[in-house]
Amino acid sequence: MRSLFKFHGGIHPATNKAQSNHKPIAQAALPSRLVIPLHQHVGNSAKPIVKAGQHVLKGQIIGAPEGHVSSAVHAPTSGLIAAIDMQPVAHPSGIPDLCITLIPDGHDEWSAREPCADWKALSHTDLRHRLRDAGVVGLGGAVFPSDMKLYSHKHQIKTLVLNGAECEPYITCDDLLMRERAAEILQGAEIMRALLYAEEVLIGIEDNKPEAIAAMRSAVLEGRHERMEVISVPTVYPGGGAKQLIRVLTGIEVAAGVRSTNLGVQCFNVGTAYSTWRAIRHGEALISRIVTVTGHVGQPQNFEALIGTPMDELVAQAGPLPDTRGYIMGGPMMGIRLPSAEVGVIKATNCLIAMSDSLFPPALPALPCIRCTRCVDVCPAELQPQELFWFAQSKNLLKAQEYHLFDCIECGACSYVCPSNIPLVEYYRFAKSEIWAQETSKKAADAARxxxxxxxxxxxREKQEKADKLAAKEKAALEAKALKSAAPLPPAVEGANVSLCDAPVDADPENTMQLKIQAAIDHAKQQAAVSKPENTEHLTPQQQAEIATIEARRARIRELALSSADEHTKE
Amino acid sequence: MFSALLVMAAIAIALGAVLGFAAIKFHVEGNPLVEKIDAVLPQTQCGQCGYPGCKPYATAIAEGVADINLCPPGGEEGIHKLADLLGVDFKPFGGDTAPKPKAVAFIDENNCIGCTLCIQACPVDAIVGAAKQMHTIIAAECTGCELCVAPCPVDCIDMVAIEENISNWKWKYPVYPLRPAA
Known part of the structure; x- marks a missing residue:
């Protein structure tokens, strides 16, 4: 029996898992349309590579990964691209984002897949490329591109942790996945282990899921997986947080600002391992996921839903009830209120909870903080939530950062126990996004400066260069002038073969310059002498007569000029 | 008595030497306050304060010549920061100076005649183009200073407000009713 460790704090909310975990995973019906956001993962948004009106096949890439941290987006079924435009998405802001709308044609026709019977024959780089092209991202909720996390040197990572804790109330998608598809999860874990050069695989599952634990254990035995252990961990919220589960299983405390990989541990959700296997073995892109539809519905159940399935069409299959007040995507602790029921399922959609006043009574009015520090007792990150609240409320962001605001995982345990009903996490989220915005504008200001x-x-510099040029020009002009007036011209060099080399070597630079100038003048004269007037042969007598008269006139003018010059000199 | 004087004098000389050395070693060029003020200013280089850029305004504030409420792009938050930094009272914007929503310039490329006047006006070299060639704004580098708008002879530059989108959206400050006192 392995000895387990504990993390600080934690709470025990009603699990509410029994409603949805007694029925097998159902295949969701093909929806009338699919609204597929291009930004479903951490990193850059995917770039659309299809056009409206184009027919696409199931599994075909419709959004290509852009940049280093990004992931591909695929057509979940065959059909027609109806539009590429801004649509409401599953985001707390309710602001529309770029989406591809696909109208299924009902044939569900696959594009060419590239299955691989023996993945061990593939290089690690090839495996990572396949995962990136298959759009595999973390399905536990963080949606970080998995290929980025599956990179390691030998002997760097000792333990691969598979997260099947599923600590949030209501959610049972991982539970059902482990019960029904344990063998495939473990095969995916083997690929991950190989990519990370990890020695052991630890699968952490909370002890409120005995069926899943049993299924996984028998799959480990049947698959003859070595150094792979399924560990039942105590049910404490938020025991499914990556840092918390690593702490419980290995005793390693992942400090603030440190990556778990530097401590020899990497953590993946069980659903990610399953998708990894489907992507490598069967060449199937991540085009569907298990979604728990629960809460205020007639038949709560898990559905395998295509990415992009409108939430209302999914709820329709679980028996929606009247007086539903709205929908939460994710769990009741960390989930977000959906801005509209028509947004599409995304890769992060693990659960959809229909809200009613009886299940989720409206929040009680908040009272002033009495500094009871119950939040300190339950905080799994060992923070001082009451201080963080104080600083976030007064917008003292610097101080909030000093109290390690960014170590907060927003699990909501503090808000859950707060006797004053203060929505603490809302304050932390506000402070965090305010700090991010300030940092962005600071960076922009620095760049502008x-x-x-x-x-x-x-x-x-340009001004200086211009001034220098002008000064140089003026100086040259002045020098030339000074030279002309100072030194008499050297006697004209006779003969035709005057060249620059004839200048005396020992002459001072000014003299050399003078010689050069003289040489150039002589050269020009010589050229002029050599060049003969053209068109002087084969002239008609008439032309010759004309030339003669012109020459005579010129001679007369020359004579006149000479005589007048003589007169001037006499005077 | 004499030895005591000697000791005191020796100590004085030694400490004086240390102080003199420190004065040279840790000498600070320029006024560090200017840098601090400049770091708070938004660096739009728009000149709305009446100075030709953020640095000249920072220098003017440091010298006590300019007021702290002359920078509309910095917003009231900027005035608060300057007030905190300088240890003076907050001063609201006066008269017609008021912050506007953040915007970037946009060139209507159909009307641009390629005169390069806007390129010469841009304080952060955020406009690409050449003589008789179409110009365009590098939106990511534009500070929204509006200095390119006036020189354009064909009025083809507009300021487009930056809309809230998924990437620049912020969680709002929680507002909830307190229970009325019974």
Whole structure:
């Protein structure tokens, strides 16, 4: 029996899992349309590579990964691209984002897949490329591209942790996945283990899921997986947080700002392992996921739903009830209120909870903080939530950061126990996004300052260059003038073969310059002498007569000029 | 008595040497306050304060010549920061100076004649183009200073307000009713 560790704090809310975990996973009906957001993962938004009106096949890439941290988006079924435009998405803001709308044609026709019977024959780079192209991202909720996390040197990672804790109330999608598809999860874990060079695989499952634990254990035995252990961990919220589960299973405390990989541990959700297997073995992109539909519905159940399935069409299959007040995507602790029931299922949609006044009574009015520090007792990150609240409320963001605001995982345990009903997490989220915004504008200001200073420098340099050029020109002109007046011209060099080499070597530079100028003048004269007037042969007598008269006139003018010059000199 | 004087004098000389050394070693060029003020200013280089750029305004504030409420792009938050930094009272914007929503310039490329006047006006070199070629704004580098709008002879530059989208959206400050006192 392995000895387990504990993390600080935690709470025991009603699990509410029994409603949805007694029925097998159902295949959701093909919806009338699919609204597929291009930004479903951490990193850059995917770039649409299809056009409206185009027919696409199931599994075909419709959004290509852009940049280093990004992931591909695929057509979940065959059909027609109806539009690529801004649509409401599953985001707390309710702001529309770029989505591809696909109208299924009902044939569900696959594009060419690239299955691989023996993945061990593939190189690690090839495996990672396949995962990136298959759009595999973390399905536990963080949606971080998995290929980025599956990179390691030998002997760096000792333990691969598979997260099947599923600590949030209501959610049972991982539970059902482990019960029904344990063998495939473990195969995916083997690929991950190989990519990470990890020695052991630890699968953590909370002890309120005995069926899943049994299924996984028998799959480990049947699959003859070595150094792979299914561990039942105590049910404490938020025991499914990556840091918390790593702590419980290995005793390793992942400190603030440290990556677990530097401590020899990497953690993946069981659903991600399953998708990894489907992507590598069967060449199937991540085009569907298990979604728990529960809460205020007639038949709560898990559905395998295509990415992009409108939430209301999914709820329709679980027997929607009247007086539903709205929908939560995710669990009741960390989930977000959906802005509209028509948004599409995304890769992060693990659960859809229909809200009613009886299940989720309206929040009680908040009272002032009495500093009872119950929140401190339950905080799994060992923070001082009451202090963070104080600083976030007064917008003292610097101080909030000093109290490690960014170590908060927003699990909501503090808000759950708060006797004053203060929505603490809302304050932390506000403070965090405010700090991010300030940092962004600070970066923009720094960039602008740098560009402005560079521009000033450039203008100054250009001015200087211009002035230098002008000064050099003026100086040259002055020198030439001075030379002309000072030194008499050297006697004209006779003969045709005057070249620059004839200048005396020991002459001072000014003299050399003079010689050069003289040489150039002589050269020009010589050229003029050599060149003969053209069209002087084969002339008609008439032309010759004309030339003769012109020459006579010229001679007369020359004579006149000479005589007048003589007169001037006499005077 | 004499030895005591000697000791005191020796100590004085030694400490004086240390102070002198420190004065040279840790000498600070320029006024560090200007840098601090400049770091708070939004660096739009728009000149709305009446100075030709953020640095000149920062220098003017440091010298006590300019007021702290002359920078509309910095917003009231900027005035608060300057007030905190300088240890003076907050001062609201006066008269017609008021912050506007953040915007970027946009060139209507159908009307641009390629005169390069806007390029010469841009304080952060955020406009690409050449003589008789179409110009365009690098939106990511534009500070929204509006200095390019006036020189354009064909009025083809508009300021487009930056809309809230998924990437710049912020969680709002929680507002909830307190229970009325019974």
């Amino acid at each position: 740098e560009r402005h200073e560079y521009r000033e420098l450039r203008i100054e």
